[in-house]
Amino acid sequence: MGFQTPMYMLTDYLDQTRKGIIQLPDFQRGYKWEDERIRQLLITVLRGHPMGVVMLLETGNALVRFKPRAVEGTDVPAGTEPKKLLLDGQQRLTSLTQALSGDGIVGTKDDRGKLLDRRYFVNIAEAIEDPNRMDEAVISVPADGMIKKNFDRDIVLDLSTTEKQQEQGFFPLNELLNPMPWLMPYSFKNQELSMTFHDQIIQPAANYQIPAIELDSDTDKSAVATVFEKVNIGGLPLNVFELLTSVFAGDAAYYERTGEDFRLNDDLQEIRQHWKPYPVLDSIENTDFLQALTMLSTLEKHNASTSSRPPAVSAKREDVLKLELEDYLKWRDPLRDAFVWVAGFLADRHVFRKRDVPYPKQLVPLAAIKVALGKDAELHSVSQRLESWYWAGVIGELYGSASETRFVRDIEQVPAWAADPDQPTPRTINDANFVESRLHSMRTRNSAAYKGLAALIMANDARDWMEDKTFGAVQHKDMAVDIHHIFPQRWCNENGIDDEHRESIVNKTMLSAHTNRVIGGVAPSKYLEKIEAKAGIDSGYLDNLLTGHFVSPEAVRTDDFESFFTQRREALCQLIEAVLQKPVQRDVSQGIAAEDSSHFETEDEPEAEFE
Known part of the structure; x- marks a missing residue:
């Protein structure tokens, strides 16, 4: 070879x-x-x-x-x-x-x-x-x-x-x-x-x-397979991390000062140990931390410059490689602690697990924004504006890929606006929009807005139907809370409900594993009777629990899927409008939405038998 x-x-x-x-x-x-x-x-x-x-x-x-x-x-x-x-x-x-x-x-x-x-x-x-x-x-x-x-x-x-x-x-x-x-x-x-x-x-x-x-023609098949596997697993983020690890290890000033090489990988492992009590941060990759740190370093240089063309603020991989070890050491601890703050910020918005984080990449600018704001991020008015920015990114689905440009706009615009609402509104908030038909195509956790809307429903003081508990961090874990169907899959299939409506977020809500087992695959009118009997509550009390999930008690008690779906879709649109502070285009209600025939996968949610 x-x-x-x-x-x-x-x-x-x-x-x-x-x-x-x-x-x-x-x-x-x-x-x-x-x-x-x-x-x-x-x-x-x-x-x-x-x-x-x-x-x-x-x-x-x-x-x-x-x-x-x-x-x-x-x-x-x-x-x-x-x-x-x-x-x-x-x-x-x-x-x-x-x-x-x-x-x-x-x-x-x-x-x-x-x-x-x-x-x-x-x-x-x-x-x-x-x-x-x-x-x-x-x-x-x-x-x-x-x-x-x-x-x-x-x-x-x-x-x-x-x-x-x-x-x-x-x-x-x-x-x-x-x-x-x-x-x-x-x-x-x-x-x-x-x-x-x-x-x-x-x-x-x-x-x-x-x-x-160029590998020559004498390269054997096993060597080709090995090369292909290695060049396609890590990709650019891994290469950046490895290269920066090598650069930092060769820093002569650090060696002269400490008598040893700086080990970036070991340092990041220590940071992860610091994050261990916060499992939601498991979604943060090494390159995410380095990107956030690069933004802070380049922002400082940008603000300190007296040139008419100051250096650009950046989160691009190529600029990560330009980091000096001193830059890294300066911002490492503030950023490490900022991500702990991010975990608390997410928990306050009912996002507790790695799999439920709508956009892990949005946490990159969020942590950098926290460092830029310092203690002011804890102020009520500032926190409210950060929440508006966060939900704009999630519900507007603005962090899907190639987000470096948006990261930079966020760190340049959000801190000033969060501290002073008279400053220009950040681009992310202006860009966020939502249309009613999107609720039909939000069907799995592949959608950030799907996960975000599930969290918003929990944040609406929703309570579990069987255990009558709110969905706080402890209860969420103890009750094994997850997203489940309201009209069960089996019932929908038996009653001619198409895939689009059956799997939509409109037909799903957050419930405990216990409640889901009681629901099984039968009609809502049947499982509601079972819940009342097992939980020892009357129909009026259960109706209030249903309403907390934006579910019409009358529609589910009469197994009227069409009425249920229409009413809940409208309720979710109103919830989104309250979050975005913008109108949601009612394209389905107005009859101008295209038919959604896209391929999709359903989530693995085995239906429990009646207890």
């Missing part, structure tokens, strides 16, 4: 993927990058920043023959034999191949998993005005080139034709490697902009290089 480490032009990679010279081994997972990750990758290329190494395997070994398949989005004829197989870098090269060639349409998905077809453009004026604003200059647009709002009634931006793109100054990135046919007509009216854009953006991108590790 041997290898070499050449540098190849981006144009060479795209040419080879389109011709089938580079293909994938069939055991590679399918392409699955989200829209925002693709946009961030394009920004990386346009800014000339490194996107990492790809790993290739030369073919031609008679003893190692993997079935190849073409990179998705290419038109490679069937039977074309590749010269190289792509072991690592599939998502990146597939994204670049689709976005930068052909019609530029990429088959992707949003943070919620909804399939999308997108194209990518760069605002010429913004891109050349300030390279640091490339994040804002690159936009993602539906495949037809039109951004719409108000349920597609109003067109916000129309880039559906070349003429409209040129008129508004949005360059289509699928023309990046052959820009002149697009730029020539544009330059007649915007010659200076066109030339500057070509020289500062187009030309450097055309010369963009990506390093490769």
Whole structure:
């Protein structure tokens, strides 16, 4: 087994993927990058920043023959034999191949998993005005080139034709490697902009290089399997952690001061021991802690700078690697304690377990915000505003992936606003919206809003139907509280209730394991009688318990699923409106919601037999 480490032009990679010279081994997972990750990758290329190494395997070994398949989005004829197989870098090269060639349409998905077809453009004026604003200059647009709002009634931006793109100054990135046919007509009216854009953006991108590790054709199958496994388990976050561990261990000043190397992994293990009483913090990864610390370090440098262009606040992985050991040691203890505060903050919002945290990544800016606010975070008014920001992120589903940009906005905007409501409202709060039909598609813990709404229901002074206890941290654990169906699965199946309505969060609530066993799979009217008999309570008292869960007693006592569902959906909409302090669009009630036919998985919730 041997290898070499050449540098190849981006144009060479795209040419080879389109011709089938580079293909994938069939055991590679399918392409699955989200829209925002693709946009961030394009920004990386346009800014000339490194996107990492790809790993290739030369073919031609008679003893190692993997079935190849073409990179998705290419038109490679069937039977074309590749010269190289792509072991690592599939998502990146597939994204670049689709976005930068052909019609530029990429088959992707949003943070919620909804399939999308997108194209990518760069605002010429913004891109050349300030390279640091490339994040804002690159936009993602539906495949037809039109951004719409108000349920597609109003067109916000129309880039559906070349003429409209040129008129508004949005360059289509699928023309990046052959820009002149697009730029020539544009330059007649915007010659200076066109030339500057070509020289500062187009030309450097055309010369963009990506390093490769090429394994030779003598590499045996077991070695390929080992390499593939190792490069796909850790990914970028693990690489960042390992590299920073190595950098810190080599810090000469620390060694001179202490007589030993600094061990980052050991230090983070000590922090985890400090967090051991708070199991909700098990969701925090090493790289999450380092990202939060990087934000605090870069924020301090940004605020202390007297330059007209101060250093940017950042949570990006590349800036994590720029951390100095002294920065880490300065912010480590305040941040460690801030995460303990986060655990208490979550407990106050009825989030007690790792699996129930809506967005583990949202805890990164939350901990950094706590450090920035200091003791003021405990003040009632400040805590209330932090709660508004938190639920905006959860219910608005704003932290699904590629959240570094939002992290930075949060640390820059939230502390000032939380301390003084006259300061500008944070972007996360402004961005949060909710529509009624989303309640139909919130069906499992894969949805952050699903977990968030379950916590909000508990926070509404809801009590268990059998044990008549609130869902505090101790009771939640002792009663083995979980999300359960109100109209049981078995009853729904026997009575023709479709999957969409049966599995919706509207038909679920938080109950103890004991209560769920009593419910079993029978009609609500039957299990309510059983609860009254076993718990020794009358129907009026139980009706009050039901109401605490936003459940209509009349509807469940008459087994009227339709009435129950409609009333509870409206009650949950009102709960969300109270949290977001914004109206929820009643698209289902108004008959303008599209039919939800998306595939989904139900949660494993075995129905107990009648006791």
